[in-house]
Amino acid sequence: MTECNEQLVLFHVGRREVTAAFDGGSVTSDAGVLLLSRMDRRERLTETMAEALSDRRQPGKVRHGIRDLLAQRIYQIACGWEDVTDSNTLRYDPGLQTALQRVAGKPESLLASQPTLSRLEERIRPEELEALDDWLLERYVAWLRGQGPRAWRRIILDVDSTDDPTHGAQQMTMFHGFYDQWMYHPLMVFDSRGFPLAVLLRPGNAHDSWETVPVLRRVIRRLREAFPKAEILLRADAGFAVPELYEFCEAEKIPYVIGLVTNPRLVKKAEPLMKKARCRHEASGEKVQLFAQFRYRADSWSRSRRVVYKAEVMDRGDNPRFVVTTLPDEPEALYRFYVQRGRSENWIKDLKNAVFADRLSCHLFSANQFRLFLHTAAYVLLFQLRDRLAGTALATCQMDTLRLKLLKIGARVQVSARRIWFHLASGHPCADIWLWLARSLAPPPHPA
Numbered sequence: 001m002t003e004c005n006e007q008l009v010l011f012h013v014g015r016r017e018v019t020a021a022f023d024g025g026s027v028t029s030d031a032g033v034l035l036l037s038r039m040d041r042r043e044r045l046t047e048t049m050a051e052a053l054s055d056r057r058q059p060g061k062v063r064h065g066i067r068d069l070l071a072q073r074i075y076q077i078a079c080g081w082e083d084v085t086d087s088n089t090l091r092y093d094p095g096l097q098t099a100l101q102r103v104a105g106k107p108e109s110l111l112a113s114q115p116t117l118s119r120l121e122e123r124i125r126p127e128e129l130e131a132l133d134d135w136l137l138e139r140y141v142a143w144l145r146g147q148g149p150r151a152w153r154r155i156i157l158d159v160d161s162t163d164d165p166t167h168g169a170q171q172m173t174m175f176h177g178f179y180d181q182w183m184y185h186p187l188m189v190f191d192s193r194g195f196p197l198a199v200l201l202r203p204g205n206a207h208d209s210w211e212t213v214p215v216l217r218r219v220i221r222r223l224r225e226a227f228p229k230a231e232i233l234l235r236a237d238a239g240f241a242v243p244e245l246y247e248f249c250e251a252e253k254i255p256y257v258i259g260l261v262t263n264p265r266l267v268k269k270a271e272p273l274m275k276k277a278r279c280r281h282e283a284s285g286e287k288v289q290l291f292a293q294f295r296y297r298a299d300s301w302s303r304s305r306r307v308v309y310k311a312e313v314m315d316r317g318d319n320p321r322f323v324v325t326t327l328p329d330e331p332e333a334l335y336r337f338y339v340q341r342g343r344s345e346n347w348i349k350d351l352k353n354a355v356f357a358d359r360l361s362c363h364l365f366s367a368n369q370f371r372l373f374l375h376t377a378a379y380v381l382l383f384q385l386r387d388r389l390a391g392t393a394l395a396t397c398q399m400d401t402l403r404l405k406l407l408k409i410g411a412r413v414q415v416s417a418r419r420i421w422f423h424l425a426s427g428h429p430c431a432d433i434w435l436w437l438a439r440s441l442a443p444p445p446h447p448a
Helices: 033-043 045-051 066-078 084-090 094-099 114-122 126-146 212-226 243-251 264-284 331-354 365-387 399-407 431-441
Strands: 008-013 016-020 154-161 174-176 181-184 187-191 196-200 231-236 256-260 288-296 305-314 321-325 411-415 420-424
Touching: 033 045, 033 066, 033 094, 033 365, 033 399, 033 431, 045 066, 045 126, 045 365, 066 084, 066 094, 066 114, 066 365, 084 114, 094 411, 094 420, 114 365, 126 196, 126 212, 126 365, 154 212, 154 331, 187 212, 187 331, 196 212, 196 365, 212 231, 212 243, 231 331, 243 256, 256 331, 264 288, 264 305, 288 331, 305 331, 321 331, 331 365, 331 399, 365 399, 399 431
Parallel strands: 154 231, 231 256
Antiparallel strands: 008 016, 154 187, 174 181, 187 196, 256 321, 288 305, 305 321, 411 420
16 A cells, blocks of 8 residues: 655745655654663663662563663653653654664564553652662762772762642642742752762652751761762751751761851841941942851750851842851851852752653652652763763753753664664764764674
8 A cells, every 4th residue: 555645845945845744764853862872881870770670560471671661761851751651652763762772663672651651650669769769879889989089089968959849639749838839849969060869859848958867877878888088078058057967967077068047146246247348348339258257056056166157248238148067168268168069059950951850740759759760860871971071062061952962863764684774964063072972982892
């Protein structure tokens, strides 16, 4: 039977008709998924992740192994297909099929559909989530070891939280007054270079600091096992300014610098320096920043602690800021070290905007925690891909830019007896970087 494809004339260029038809054959819009596959296999990311999960399906009825299901879902997320329903179409995609070691176009090469991937999310067990906690931490340890001894001499942990709006009847969705919305409230721990060590989904009304100490206790114990000579430091904003965290860090001998919520007692102590800053601002008309320190004990603290503060005056008015710390650095240097924690907001932005970690729309809370791990795994995969681009124009780009430049590349796929050809777009602006990265990830030559 002859197959007819509708040809549509869109407009004219001179005498020529611009005509479109869906008859291009086997084409993918995500040829860069091949790079993800190579990076994944090189780092054994989905392989080790699969070891944390148990397969309780009947063996004779299994078409897609756990590792393949994880890889398919994570690659889709990294390529910008965040919804699990996208798999109903992408299971036919020749690029994704090839990335999962299938011969593109063969009937037996079909990937998993949405119901299969959804069942993977919904059957997750508490002990498997605990195993995934360990898996993510081990991914960080392996990455840090690969950076060399200078990288683990000083490990800085940046603790932060973010809002994740909910829009349905998800378990544990709660109203948060500060954000003025129904939400989840994930906790995240990053290395100061942007690698995530821990992600914990929490109810929407959880305080910023809730469950922080148990998470840090597990993280620090493992880091000290892996890097016994490393200096470990902690940074966090004022949402984590609670005595429990101070006392934990002091007992564990973890130096810390944590923001403090401004209150009248702190402002009163800073007033002499604020007066000096106001005088200088009036004289110069420029923004003025002065730094100093004092001892301070809040009513809920068991003892006094060192507080470093910034007395800042600008055209918009006074802007005093305070941090509590056990570090010995001079006030200005210490405060500037503290504000570097603001980079964690960019990493959370990548997690939410580039790999869609705020798409936690399952009903079950456990399934949403598992989704958070899946999206974090996509972040790790892109992070390690970007890590290999040092010295290139993409070395510090955001992850959505990385996806646009290296993953979203159109290609025509041809399968022969000996090869699977990917004919990539000839005019792609980052072809040189793509080829260089592909060569760096290439496996050893296949034996004849």
